[in-house]
Amino acid sequence: xxxxxxxxxxxxxxxxxxxxxxxxxxxxxxxxxxxxxxxxxxxxxxxxxxxxxxxxxxxxxxxxxxxxxxxxxxxxxxxxxxxxxxxxxxxxxxxxxxxxxxxxxxxxxxxxxxxxxxxxxxxxxxxxxxxxxxxxxxxxxxxxxxxxxxxxxxxxxxxxxxxxxxxxxxxxxxxxxxxxxxxxxxxxxxxxxxxxxxxxxxxxxxxxxxxxxxxxxxxxxxxxxxxxxxxxxxxxxxxxxxxxxxxxxxxxxxxxxxxxxxxxxxxxxxxxxxxxxxxxxxxxxxxxxxxxxxxxxxxxxxxxxxxxxxxxxxxxxxxxxxxxxxxxxxxxxxxxxx
Amino acid sequence: xxxxxxxxxxxxxxxxxxxxxxxxxxxxxxxxxxxxxxxxxxxxxxxxxxxxxxxxxxxxxxxxxxxxxxxxxxxxxxxxxxxxxxxxxxxxxxxxxxxxxxxxxxxxxxxxxxxxxxxxxxxxxxxxxxxxxxxxxxxxxxxxxxxxxxxxxxxxxxxxxxxxxxxxxxxxxxxxxxxxxxxxxxxxxxxxxxxxxxxxxxxxxxxxxxxxxxxxxxxxxxxxxxxxxxxxxxxxxxxxxxxxxxxxxxxxxxxxxxxxxxxxxxxxxxxxxxxxxxxxxxxxxxxxxxxxxxxxxxxxxxxxxxxxxxxxxxxxxxxxxxxxxxxxxxxxxxxxxxxxxxxxxxxxxxxxxxxxxxxxxxxxxxxxxxxxxxxxxxxxxxxxxxxxxxxxxxxxxxxxxxxxxxxxxxxxxxxxxxxxxxxxxxxxxxxxxxxxxxxxxxxxxxxxxxxxxxxxxxxxxxxxxxxxxxxxxxxxxxxxxxxxxxxxxxxxxxxxxxxxxxxxxxxxxxxxxxxxxxxxxxxxxxxxxxxxxxxxxxxxxxxxxxxxxxxxxxxxxxxxxxxxxxxxxxxxxx
Numbered sequence: 001x002x003x004x005x006x007x008x009x010x011x012x013x014x015x016x017x018x019x020x021x022x023x024x025x026x027x028x029x030x031x032x033x034x035x036x037x038x039x040x041x042x043x044x045x046x047x048x049x050x051x052x053x054x055x056x057x058x059x060x061x062x063x064x065x066x067x068x069x070x071x072x073x074x075x076x077x078x079x080x081x082x083x084x085x086x087x088x089x090x091x092x093x094x095x096x097x098x099x100x101x102x103x104x105x106x107x108x109x110x111x112x113x114x115x116x117x118x119x120x121x122x123x124x125x126x127x128x129x130x131x132x133x134x135x136x137x138x139x140x141x142x143x144x145x146x147x148x149x150x151x152x153x154x155x156x157x158x159x160x161x162x163x164x165x166x167x168x169x170x171x172x173x174x175x176x177x178x179x180x181x182x183x184x185x186x187x188x189x190x191x192x193x194x195x196x197x198x199x200x201x202x203x204x205x206x207x208x209x210x211x212x213x214x215x216x217x218x219x220x221x222x223x224x225x226x227x228x229x230x231x232x233x234x235x236x237x238x239x240x241x242x243x244x245x246x247x248x249x250x251x252x253x254x255x256x257x258x259x260x261x262x263x264x265x266x267x268x269x270x271x272x273x274x275x276x277x278x279x280x281x282x283x284x285x286x287x288x289x290x291x292x293x294x295x296x297x298x299x300x301x302x303x304x305x306x307x308x309x310x311x312x313x314x315x316x317x318x319x320x321x322x323x324x325x326x327x328x329x330x331x332x333x334x335x336x337x338x
Numbered sequence: 339x340x341x342x343x344x345x346x347x348x349x350x351x352x353x354x355x356x357x358x359x360x361x362x363x364x365x366x367x368x369x370x371x372x373x374x375x376x377x378x379x380x381x382x383x384x385x386x387x388x389x390x391x392x393x394x395x396x397x398x399x400x401x402x403x404x405x406x407x408x409x410x411x412x413x414x415x416x417x418x419x420x421x422x423x424x425x426x427x428x429x430x431x432x433x434x435x436x437x438x439x440x441x442x443x444x445x446x447x448x449x450x451x452x453x454x455x456x457x458x459x460x461x462x463x464x465x466x467x468x469x470x471x472x473x474x475x476x477x478x479x480x481x482x483x484x485x486x487x488x489x490x491x492x493x494x495x496x497x498x499x500x501x502x503x504x505x506x507x508x509x510x511x512x513x514x515x516x517x518x519x520x521x522x523x524x525x526x527x528x529x530x531x532x533x534x535x536x537x538x539x540x541x542x543x544x545x546x547x548x549x550x551x552x553x554x555x556x557x558x559x560x561x562x563x564x565x566x567x568x569x570x571x572x573x574x575x576x577x578x579x580x581x582x583x584x585x586x587x588x589x590x591x592x593x594x595x596x597x598x599x600x601x602x603x604x605x606x607x608x609x610x611x612x613x614x615x616x617x618x619x620x621x622x623x624x625x626x627x628x629x630x631x632x633x634x635x636x637x638x639x640x641x642x643x644x645x646x647x648x649x650x651x652x653x654x655x656x657x658x659x660x661x662x663x664x665x666x667x668x669x670x671x672x673x674x675x676x677x678x679x680x681x682x683x684x685x686x687x688x689x690x691x692x693x694x695x696x697x698x699x700x701x702x703x704x705x706x707x708x709x710x711x712x713x714x715x716x717x718x719x720x721x722x723x724x725x726x727x728x729x730x731x732x733x734x735x736x737x738x739x740x741x742x743x744x745x746x747x748x749x750x751x752x753x754x755x756x757x758x759x760x761x762x763x764x765x766x767x768x769x770x771x772x773x774x775x776x777x778x779x780x781x782x783x784x785x786x787x788x789x790x791x792x793x794x795x796x797x798x799x800x801x802x803x804x805x806x807x808x809x810x811x812x813x814x815x816x817x818x819x820x821x822x823x824x825x826x827x828x829x830x831x832x833x834x835x836x837x838x839x840x841x842x843x844x845x846x847x848x849x850x851x852x853x854x855x856x857x858x859x860x861x862x863x864x865x866x867x868x869x870x871x872x873x874x875x876x877x878x879x880x881x882x883x884x885x886x887x888x889x890x891x892x893x894x895x896x897x898x899x900x901x902x903x904x905x906x907x908x909x910x911x912x
Binding site for chain 2: 006009010013014054057060069088089090091092093094096098130131132133134135136137138139140143144146147148150151154155158159162196197199200201203204206207208210211214215218219222245246248249252253255256257258259260261262263264267277280281284288
C-alpha cells in the first residue's frame with residue numbers, strides 16, 4: 001500500500017538504493033562550472049541586464065484634465081511610439097494620468113506626448129513631460145549589498161560554529177553563489193526586466209538556498225558524528241548516505257515550495273496576465289529548483305571533498321577499506337573518493 | 339487515569355497556542371474598536387496607491403541645486419521615512435530640482451514635516467539675549483519702535499574677536515539689526531542660511547527670546563548618533579520630560595569640550611549655549627559643567643513624538659536644504675486590484691496542489707500539514723494586521739510573493755519532522771517513541787535552518803533600505819510564526835494522534851504505517867551498507883536496484899532481518 005515515494009524513501013534510508021552524489025562529483029563539478037560560465041557569458045553576450053525604470057529612471061508624462069483615468073489608452077499610446085517600452089500608468093486625483101516609461105529621446109518624448117494627448121482627448125498643452133530619477137537608487141543598492149556581505153560573513157561564522165567545521169560553511173556559501181549566478185543567467189537569457197520585485201526574488205533564493213543546505217548538512221552532521229568511530233563506511237560514503245536519506249525530504253520540500261510559485265508564474269502571469277508577478281515568480285521558481293539541486297549535487301560533494309585530506313578522515317577511510325577485502329569480489333571496487 | 343507526560347505536554351502547548359491566538363485576535367479587535375486599526379492588512383503603494391508629494395528645494399536666488407545634493411537629499415529622506423515604519427515608500431528625483439515622494443495612504447502633517455525640513459542643527463554660543471520686542475524703551479519710559487538699521491553703520495568688528503564668545507562680534511550694525519529684528523516676520527523663519535563663521539540673529543522657537551549668537555562652534559555633521567529618551571534629574575529620577583541625547587564623533591567631542599570649558603567661565607547670557615535647528619533656537623541651556631564625553635542632552639518643549647522625530651533627523655544628517663511642497667496628489671495603484679486578485683487566486687490554486695500532493699505523499703498525516711498551514715496562515719494574517727496598525731507595515735506585491743514562498747519554508751518544517759519520524763519507525767520504534775525521538779532530531783535541524791533565515795531577516799532589516807527592509811520584515815515574521823506553529827501545533831498534534839488507534843495501529847492510510855516504511859526489513863540495511871559507494875552507476879529505479887541485489891545477498895538480508903535484534907542502524911546516534 002505504500003506509495004512509490006515511500007518505498008523509494010525506505011530504500012534510500014537503508015542504503016538499498018543509493019545515488020553516487022559524492023563519488024561522481026567530477027561530473028557535477030563540471031556541470032556546475034559550465035553552467036556558471038554560461039550564466040556569466042549570457043548577460044555579456046546579450047549586452048547586460050534589462051533593468052527597469054525603478055533602477056534607471058526614465059521619462060514621465062503628466063496628463064491633466066482627462067475625462068477618464070483608464071490605464072489602457074496610455075499603454076497603447078506609448079506602445080504606438082516605442083513598441084517594447086514598459087509603461088507604468090497611475091491615475092492622479094481622478095482627473096489626471098501619470099505615465100512613466102524608460103528614458104526616451106527628445107523626439108520620442110514629443111511623439112509620446114502627442115499620442116497621449118490624442119489618446120485622452122485633451123490638448124497637447126495638458127501633457128507635460130519630465131525626467132524622473134530612479135526610486136531604487138545607487139544608495140539603496142549599496143546599502144543592500146553591504147547588508148548582504150555582512151549577512152554572508154555572519155552566516156559563515158554561525159554555520160562554522162554550529163557544525164564545528166568551516167568547511168561546511170565554505171561549501172554552503174559556494175553553492176549559494178552558484179545558485180544566484182545561474183538564476184541571474186537564466187533571467188538574462190529570458191530577457192525579463194529586472195525590477196525591484198526581481199531583486200526581492202533573488203534575496204529569497206539566497207535565503208532558500210542556504211536554508212536547504214543547512215537542513216541537509218544537519219543530517220550529514222548527525223550521521224558523521226558517530227561514523228568516524230565505526231568502520232562501516234568511508235567518510236565520503238557516509239556523507240553520501242546522509243544526502244540519500246534526506247532525498248525524499250528534498251524532493252517533497254522542493255515540490256511543495258515550487259507548486260505555489262509555479263502556479264503564480266503559469267496561471268497568474270500567463271492565464272490572467274499579471275505581468276509583474278511574472279518577474280518575481282520566475283526568479284523564485286528557478287531559484288528553488290537550482291537551490292535544491294545544488295545542495296545535493298554540489299554542496300555535499302564539495303564538503304566531502306574539502307575534508308577528505310584531513311589526517312583523521314584519511315586514517316578512518318584506510319581502516320574502513322581494510323575491513324572489506326571480500327566485498328571486492330562482487331563488483332570491482334571503485335575508489336569512492338580519491 | 340493519570341495522563342502520560344507527552345499528552346500533558348501536548349495539551350499545554352496547544353493551550354498556549356490558543357492563548358496566543360486569543361490575545362492576537364483580542365489585540366486586533368481592541369485596536370479596531372478603540373484605535374484606527376483595520377481588520378485587513380493595509381496594502382502598499384503598488385497595490386493601493388497613495389499620496390504623491392513633489393518637493394521643491396527652498397533656495398536663495400542664484401543658488402544652484404547640484405545633482406549630488408539632490409541625490410543626497412533623496413537618500414536622507416528615504417532613511418527618515420524608513421525610520422518611521424515599513425511603508426515601502428518611493429522617493430526619487432524629478433527634473434533637475436525636485437524630489438517626488440510617494441507614500442502609501444495619507445501621510446500626517448507630522449510625517450510631511452519630518453520629510454521636508456532640513457534638520458540642520460548647529461551649536462552656537464549666545465552673545466546677547468533679550469526680550470523679543472522690536473521697540474526700545476527710552477529714558478522717558480516711552481517705547482519707540484527700533485529704527486530700520488542704517489546700512490552705513492560699522493559692520494566689521496573694530497577689534498578682531500579672540501574667540502566665538504567675544505562680544506566684539508556685536509558691531510553697531512548688528513546691534514541695530516538685532517533691535518529691529520521681528521521674530522514673527524517671514525524673514526525670521528528663513529535665517530538658517532546664515533554663514534557658519536558669522537554671528538546670527540534669531541529667536542527661540544516659540545519666539546519668547548531674541549538672540550545674537552556667535553559663529554557655529556560645533557556643526558551638526560559631527561553628530562554620530564541621536565536617541566530620544568525621558569530626561570532624568572541629577573538624582574536619577576525621571577522628570578517626565580522628553581529630551582534628545584546626542585553622541586558626537588571624535589572631532590565633535592573635542593570641539594564641544596573646548597566650548598563648554600570656555601563658557602563655563604563666563605557669566606550672564608554668554609554662559610548660554612544655543613542649539614539651533616533650522617535657524618531657530620530650540621533651547622539655550624546655561625553651561626553648568628564642562629562636558630568632555632561628547633554626549634550632551636537637548637531639552638526643550640518636546641513630546642515623545644517630536645523628540646523621536648528630531649533624533650531620527652539628527653541621526654541621518656541634515657538635508658542640504660529645506661523643501662516646500664510644490665504639489666500633493668492622490669495617486670492610484672500601478673498594479674491595481676485585478677493583479678492582486680489574480681495573484682492570490684493563482685496562489686490559492688498552488689496551495690490546493692500542495693494539499694493534494696501532501697495528502698498523496700503523507701496520507702492522513704498530510705491533513706496535519708494542511709491544518710498546520712492553516713494555523714500558520716491565521717497567525718500570519720493576525721500578525722500582519724497588527725503590524726500594519728502599529729508599525730505602518732504595508733503589504734506590497736513582493737510581500738505577497740514572500741508570503742507564498744513562506745508556504746514552502748513552513749511546510750518544510752513538517753516534512754523534515756515527518757521524515758525523521760518515518761526514519762525512527764524504519765528503525766523499528768513504536769509510534770509514540772518514534773514521535774518523541776523524531777522530534778528531538780527534527781527540532782535541531784529546524785532550529786538550525788530557521789536561524790539562518792532569521793539571521794538574514796535581522797541583518798537585512800537593520801542594514802538595508804526601502805523594499806529590502808520590507809522583504810526582511812516579512813521573512814522574519816514568517817520564520818517566527820513557522821517555528822511557533824511547528825512547536826505549538828504540529829508536534830503536540832502528532833503526540834496526541836500517536837495515542838489514537840488509527841495511527842498507533844499503523845493503518846495504511848495514516849502515512850505512518852511501519853510495514854510500508856519497511857521497518858521489518860530494517861536489518862537489511864546493515865548488510866547492504868557499502869552498496870552505494872561500490873556501485874559505479876546511478877540506479878534509476880527500484881527495480882534496477884533490486885536486480886542488482888544478488889540472490890545470495892537477498893537471502894542473507896532476509897536471514898539477518900529475521901534473526902537480528904540489533905537496533906543500531908545507519909546514521910543513528912541514539
